[in-house]
Amino acid sequence: MECLMDEKDHEIMQILQNGFPLESEPFKVIGDKLWIDEHAVISRIVRLIQNGVIRYVGPFFDSRKLGYKGCLAAIDVPQERIDEVAEVINRFDEVTHNYLRDGSPNMWFTLITNSSERQQEILNTIKAETGIKDIMLFSSKKYFKVKVDL
Amino acid sequence: MENLDAKTKNILKQLQNNFKLETKPFKRIANEVGCTEEEVIETIDNCCNNGIIKRIGAAVKPQNAGYSANALTAWKVPPEKIHEVGTELAEIKEVSHCYDRECPKGWDYNLFVMIHGRSKEELEEIIKNISERFDLKEYKVFNTVRELKKTSMKYF
Known part of the structure; x- marks a missing residue:
């Protein structure tokens, strides 16, 4: 997949990762740095999205500063029930990430809620609907890094 | 809010x-x-x-940026070392997420680190280097098998 990106694409990615220009014409500012025009910048970003390199362009909010609490949760699901249990878990908007992993527990998801009542409500629903009573919870104490700058 | x-x-x-x-x-x-x-x-x-917006930018799919081997790793780090280790791990390019987390009873692996490698071998090498560099012998590796959901939270 690396071949989908040329040097200019990498430079655009770098700028997108490290500080979007807060200017009236931000893509022009990016283009000026790379000696291409703003429409070329935009069409390259659109192509990176279409190719699946980029998932999203926009703001990243600090959930804690907005009164939300993030939590990592893990649940051990039998192989034959993976899809069914994932469907129950993924139904909640507050579940933003969910990954199947090797080892035990094998299903890891994140939960972002603005009250512990809501968090408990979601976990109780998952337990009730899946019949799996044991969900491990790892709430965040401190984050050192949240950024994918590959 | x-x-x-x-x-x-x-x-x-x-x-x-x-x-x-x-x-x-x-x-x-x-x-x-x-x-x-x-x-x-x-x-x-x-x-x-003021930190409400962490940044404006792009979210990449690591697997599509050439990183095919991804793992959530959990490390047992003594509290007095956690700041040093967390801060230094944050500097590593292949580390995307690094969190100190509260753990349930019976779980001692408090530092959660998401690591991305271009191959399984590279991923294992990075993990081994972290273990040696910080003298952390107890850790768990949960390799990513399949993405089941990935979205952004709608706060507003």
């Missing part, structure tokens, strides 16, 4: 839901909110400075 005035909330809502790849993205937001483009940029800048 309660500290935000109505205009700021409105601007952030538009920024979350209506940020477009176009020549003047902030102008569109200003038109929606009914204020000037300068006010939009200033409000966003303030929110970047």
